[in-house]
Amino acid sequence: MLHGNRIASALPCILVMQRSPALQPLSREHHSALKLAKLCERAAISNDAPEVSRVCQLAINAYADELKAHFFTEEQTLLILLDKTPEQALAERTLTEHRQLHTLLDGLRKNNADALNSFGKCLAAHVRFEERELFPALECKLKPQ
Secondary structure (H helix, E strand, C coil), rough: CHHHHHHHHHHCHHCCCCCCCCCHHHHHHHHHHHHHHHHHHHHHCCCCCHHHHHHHHHHHHHHHHHHHHHHHHHHHHHHHHHHHCCCCHHHHHHHHHHHHHHHHHHHCCCCHHHHHHHHHHHHHHHHHHHHHHHHHHHHHHCCCC
């Protein structure tokens, strides 16, 4: 059985949990995104129209104020590291999910509970994908040689 630091040295870099300094701010932002996702899902199933409207506006504001810049940073500085590599499909999935979340804004602007629920579910799944698959792949690219 492996203990302490011997675990990290025995595993490939893709399994190391300590985030690269370049990914740490984005990883912290994921925590806020998960809280927003849960709020969206709860409001969507509440059958409370004023709450759906309030949370739709919160999600729209969060997209404009936080998520849009977060996505831009990932797309312009990180996903290019996966271009023409075996992990390129991860970058393509990330871009697809970013576009999907953007598309759901139309429903949020109409205070649509189904769109709000979809936004919450998609956002939560996206964050988990990035933390579990995308970021570990990027760790290997960002690791100092």
